[in-house]
Amino acid sequence: MEKSRSTPQHASGLEALIARARAEAGEKGLPPVEKWNPDFCGDIEMEIRADGTWFYMGTPIGRQPLVRLFSTILRKDEDGRTYLVTPVEKVGIRVEDAPFLAVEMDVSGEGATQVLTFRTNVGDVVEAGPEHPLRFEIDEANGGLKPYLTVRGRLEALLARPVMYDLVARGEEMKIGVQKMFAVWSKGAIFPISPADDLEIFK
Structure with missing residues (x-):
């Protein structure tokens, strides 16, 4: 299981991250997350359990369109950790098994x-x-x-x-x-x- 580090102190917050993810999802096809190299902004309290359920701050994310949205900006790096990535930020999440x-x-x-x-x-x-x-x-x-x-x-x-x-x-x-x-x-x-x-x- 991937270990969480510090919680990010950036001012954008989850809602801003969602807005940026939606903006990138509006482009044709999947966002080119492999080409983006934003600064690491810390970890957020998000986890993907082994059964595929996504959690935020200990609560299941029940909105499947939102889960799908987040899944399009996932990236696993060479360090073995999984991140949500936009052109301006990279935040770490926990993954219990596979995303x-x-x-x-x-x-x-x-x-x-x-x-x-x-x-x-x-x-x-x-x-x-x-x-x-x-x-x-x-x-x-x-x-x-x-x-x-x-x-x-x-x-x-x-x-x-x-x-x-x-x-x-x-x-x-x-x-x-x-x-x-x-x-x-x-x-x-x-x-x-x-x-x-x-x-x-x-x-």
Whole structure:
């Protein structure tokens, strides 16, 4: 879990941040947050929980359009922390796991021509492939599988459990190098899930 630092003392406040986010969202496509290099203004009391729920000062943000708005100005930097970024400020937030949750998967084709398309809880639609890879971890707490999808930049979506089971159902055993792996195809790329001998952990 990312650690919060100091609370920013800038005068703009949350409402001004929302206004700037709305102004940038008015442009065509997603705001170019990767190109912006504003000063760091400290942290705000905002957190994204592991289930995808956003909180501000301990209270859930119930307005989905506002959550979607904030999601468009998210950026994860090389320091491993996640920020809300506008052209004039960068503020840190806490992220318990991944900032997004993949809640739906569509499958077209099969084998090497298979394409896995995911929808996130904030409305992104992403095709897994070389530019948006899948990666897999084992949950240290319970030994379960945790799949992640790169959405944009360094930002990832954790696959919701039902989506994870759908994904595993599309997997197949194949030899990668000298090792027999359980893996899944998407857009011509192979994404290893685990050694084939470890398949029991998914049952």
